Amino acid sequence: MGRILLGVNIDHIATLRNARGTDFPDPVHAAAVAEHAGAEGITVHLREDRRHIKDRDVYLLAKTLQTRMNLEMAVTEEMLAIACDIKPPHCCLVPEKREELTTEGGLDVAGQLNKMSEAVKRLKDAGVSVSLFIDADQRQIDAAVAVGAPVIEIHTGHYADAKTDAEAKQELKRISEMAAYAHSKGLVVNAGHGLHYHNVKPIAAIPELYELNIGHAIIARAAIDGLAKAVADMKQLMLEGRRGE
Ligand SMILES: CC(=O)[C@@H](O)[C@H](O)COP(=O)(O)O
Numbered sequence: 001m002g003r004i005l006l007g008v009n010i011d012h013i014a015t016l017r018n019a020r021g022t023d024f025p026d027p028v029h030a031a032a033v034a035e036h037a038g039a040e041g042i043t044v045h046l047r048e049d050r051r052h053i054k055d056r057d058v059y060l061l062a063k064t065l066q067t068r069m070n071l072e073m074a075v076t077e078e079m080l081a082i083a084c085d086i087k088p089p090h091c092c093l094v095p096e097k098r099e100e101l102t103t104e105g106g107l108d109v110a111g112q113l114n115k116m117s118e119a120v121k122r123l124k125d126a127g128v129s130v131s132l133f134i135d136a137d138q139r140q141i142d143a144a145v146a147v148g149a150p151v152i153e154i155h156t157g158h159y160a161d162a163k164t165d166a167e168a169k170q171e172l173k174r175i176s177e178m179a180a181y182a183h184s185k186g187l188v189v190n191a192g193h194g195l196h197y198h199n200v201k202p203i204a205a206i207p208e209l210y211e212l213n214i215g216h217a218i219i220a221r222a223a224i225d226g227l228a229k230a231v232a233d234m235k236q237l238m239l240e241g242r243r244g245e
């Protein structure tokens with residue numbers, strides 16, 4: 001069981017910057033700090049409404065990251081064109097609704113196989129490794145295989161939002177079973193959304209998971225303890241979780 005990697009999502013550095021229309025804090029600076037603290041990748045979600053990460057951030061990060069960019073985006077012509085222009089190492093296709101506070105669920109790949117196949121092929125032809133952000137659902141996993149995606153990211157939001165321990169345990173079991181199923185189908189299996197310092201260890205313990213993408217909780221802790229410590233603390237918890245400690 002190998003080590004599990006951390007992708008730090010810096011969207012909410014941009015949220016803080018945009019709150020006053022200043023040019024600080026700069027996501028480019030935050031990415032460098034996170035990488036220096038041990039992040040194995042940087043995730044940014046270029047939303048259609050640009051509520052946080054802006055095009056300028058993505059283009060600068062593409063030139064400055066020392067690790068690798070995971071560009072999250074909706075499956076739209078605008079975003080596909082930007083991704084094919086920037087050619088990040090990784091791109092994660094996510095569902096997006098203007099009115100949502102944050103991502104509310106996984107992508108319905110099974111319900112749009114042709115559209116997803118075309119998007120995956122277009123990104124692959126541009127040299128981009130494609131990940132699909134989906135629920136822990138066998139039908140969606142099978143669809144991800146069918147459309148040629150090499151990677152999935154299991155949506156952990158239902159686990160993170162569980163109202164009772166019993167519900168959390170049930171969601172964790174589902175994620176664990178589906179991670180094993182997806183891995184058996186040859187997929188690289190990542191996970192993310194809503195993970196924090198008090199719920200990450202059981203997820204990190206799932207042996208088939210390759211990488212966790214975590215943002216809001218790390219940026220929130222960074223406001224108190226600083227970004228470098230927030231990243232290092234999360235990596236330590238993930239290491240302990242993977243070791244079963
Ligand atoms: C897909 C996902 O769960 C997150 O990576 C996404 O970026 C959340 O959106 P916000 O960062 O806008 O909350």
Ligand SMILES: NCC(=O)COP(=O)(O)O
Pocket residue numbers: 009043153191192193194195213214215216217
């Ligand atoms: N894909 C999940 C991600 O990048 C970060 O989500 P969150 O930790 O901000 O909820």
